[in-house]
Amino acid sequence: MNYLLPTEFNCSKEVRKIIEQKLAALDAIADELPVFIVHDVRDFSVVYLSPNGLKLLGTDLKEVRRMGKEYLTRFFNPDDVAFYLPKFKERLKTGNRSKWFSFFQQVTTGEGRGFEWYLSAARPFFYDEAGEPLLSLTFALQLDPNHHLAEKAERLMEENLLLKDNYQRYASLTAREKELLQYIASGVKTAEISDRVCISQKTLNTHRRNIKKKLGVKTHYDMIKFAQAFNLV
Numbered sequence: 001m002n003y004l005l006p007t008e009f010n011c012s013k014e015v016r017k018i019i020e021q022k023l024a025a026l027d028a029i030a031d032e033l034p035v036f037i038v039h040d041v042r043d044f045s046v047v048y049l050s051p052n053g054l055k056l057l058g059t060d061l062k063e064v065r066r067m068g069k070e071y072l073t074r075f076f077n078p079d080d081v082a083f084y085l086p087k088f089k090e091r092l093k094t095g096n097r098s099k100w101f102s103f104f105q106q107v108t109t110g111e112g113r114g115f116e117w118y119l120s121a122a123r124p125f126f127y128d129e130a131g132e133p134l135l136s137l138t139f140a141l142q143l144d145p146n147h148h149l150a151e152k153a154e155r156l157m158e159e160n161l162l163l164k165d166n167y168q169r170y171a172s173l174t175a176r177e178k179e180l181l182q183y184i185a186s187g188v189k190t191a192e193i194s195d196r197v198c199i200s201q202k203t204l205n206t207h208r209r210n211i212k213k214k215l216g217v218k219t220h221y222d223m224i225k226f227a228q229a230f231n232l233v
Helices: 013-028 051-057 061-067 070-075 078-094 148-171 175-185 190-197 201-215 220-229
Strands: 035-040 045-049 101-107 116-127 133-142
Touching: 013 045, 013 116, 035 051, 045 051, 045 061, 051 061, 061 070, 070 078, 078 101, 078 133, 148 201, 148 220, 175 190, 175 201, 175 220, 190 201, 201 220
Parallel strands: none
Antiparallel strands: 035 045, 035 133, 101 116, 116 133
């Protein structure tokens, strides 16, 4: 079982023995499970990756372990990683550790090493003597590219990244501007919006220009994307 845990993995002999037993139990049924990965949460390097996962990535366990943190940038979309990894780290510190943390991610398992969408779920797998998470376990299910979930994952990730990168712009809108943005993005006609909020169409058009300027957008479609990302529509 020595191959299941890197020789350089820093832990006591007692902890090593328990971890190897747990990994051996997973390894024994690896062909019956989705792709699974065990990370060292101290630096999120790979401790173990199931044979099916190694095959999909076109690599071997020795090479993946040698990569260290480079594993995340080599096989995964960096924008995705920058979004979900901090959230998972925070969950490990403050959240309910018994709950699974689910997320979409793009992995280079496609033709020509292109990205394909996966639905993944992670949680702590082993705790150290102090009761702190030492290892995490992640299961990854590949999405059918023709399934609506793959399209939805793409849209959700775009919205999440837009939200992350543009929160300050959205926050600069006044309450009235957010209200108007919601109406505009919902397809309400200009005359009807004017009647609802009791302003002239000229004033509404001024608000529209100000909203576009604050959000840094030029088109109506871009305004709709902002409204969707911030749950206005």
